[in-house]
Amino acid sequence: MQPVEQAVRMSFGRLVAILASRGRDIAAAEDALADAVLAALERWPESGVPAAPEAWLVAVARRRLTDRFRKTAADAALEQSLAILSDLAAADGPESPHFPDERLQLMFVCAHPAIDPGIRAPLMLQTVLGLDAARIAGAFLVSAPTMGQRLVRAKAKIRDAGxxxxxPEPPDLPERLASVLEAIYAAYGSGWDEFEGIDAGGGLAGEAIWLGRVLASLMPADAEAHGLLALMLYCEARRRARRDAKGHYVPLSDQDTTLWSQPMLREAEARLRQAAALGAPGRFQIEAAIQSAHAGARLVGAPDAHVIARLHERLWQLAPRVGVAVARAVAVADAEGPEAGLSLLDEIDPGRVAAYQPFHAARAALLRRAGRGDEALAAYATAIALATDPAVGAYLEQQRRLILS
Amino acid sequence: MQYAIMFYETEKNFETRDHREDDSEYWGAWRAYIDEIVASGVVRGGAGLHAPQAATTVRLKDGQRHVQDGPFAAAKEQLGGFFLIEVPDLDAALSWAAKAPCAPTGVEVRPTLPSQM
Structure with a gap:
């Protein structure tokens, strides 16, 4: 049983990608693979594990797919099914020791512009890593049946829309790759508070990092793929320091750096250097560089606020989003004083941040630093009312009390 | 795979079409597009449609025909025509759709069901 589970876990995405790439039917590929795994669980304990377990699984799964196409051929597109059949016959036989790695294609399919952006990350987690819908649902804060239904619909769309x-080829590649990176980052951010970096539990951070590793290994010449991996590793390295023993939120400036994972930080630095050497800066590399600067500042004890502010400025130019605007204002405040940060916050369209807790939390903190106590109290009240994470709410409440005392 | 690529036009475009001068910008752009897509050999069928003012919609209610002047749904943009094309995949269909002169308004791309004929 052990070898079956191992073979499946290590290579689920590879096998699904191979099985789905010709028929474009991910659900059918997953079903066929599941059948093959069942067959393996029955046979391997008696007959022994075959020399090439993956090849065995693919051969059995292909037979299942072929049977399925034969059954549906009568009432569906006969021509297309026959074409797929001949493709299947012509493709690598099970005797071939090396299967092509088609996970990259699978990732691009999952993040195709014709797929709803909200389902791209869950789709990738399921098809590339084999996570079940219930596990993914928890991280994306929806019920398991809802998530299952959305995944089924997305796979049907992939198959039916062709x-x-x-x-993708070069003219389309940068934009399409950006969607893949976004989806992986969304998987990392699932169950997290975007701005505060709080782990709200049930997140899939480890799985997202695994996706990031797969992407970086399949596209070694892409700087942003390494940049994204570096960014996720920086955030992950600090996971244990983000809460104190009582579960209270601990901001970066107060974190116990001995709790930071040194191997992860080293790997993050190495990835970021690797990305920078490719000479193609981008959003994720800059975010990783910001994390690097913060971490370095804490470890070496000499934060260079101006460098961090400049990085935020670059990021704002590349990715003008509300979250980036708020972080930039805080960084500028650190470099030039709270009033400079506050005037940047005032430039943000109030309609876009009315319900955005990090904006009000940042504004409250800057108002307090600027000595505008009454305004700060009001801003804290708004931020606390908007906080969905109790630990963040408690932290803000504690900050608010500092003004009153 | 076969796709319907459906061209949506604005009211203004429908008005322009009614004054068909061969040298007008509107028809020039469509002529060039139609020539290109037909020459490529992907077209399996299609038609341009009269303006929505020419449309009549029928709905059957309790066995009774209710016939109404106008298109199925009131909208600023209406279907102006379509092609059926045979291409390898969605990306190829989207490329043809994006080249259409009405692409700024919008082109819907849908796979067709397998033919039963």
Missing amino acids: IPFIV
């Missing part, structure tokens, strides 16, 4: 299993 989304190709290819790596």
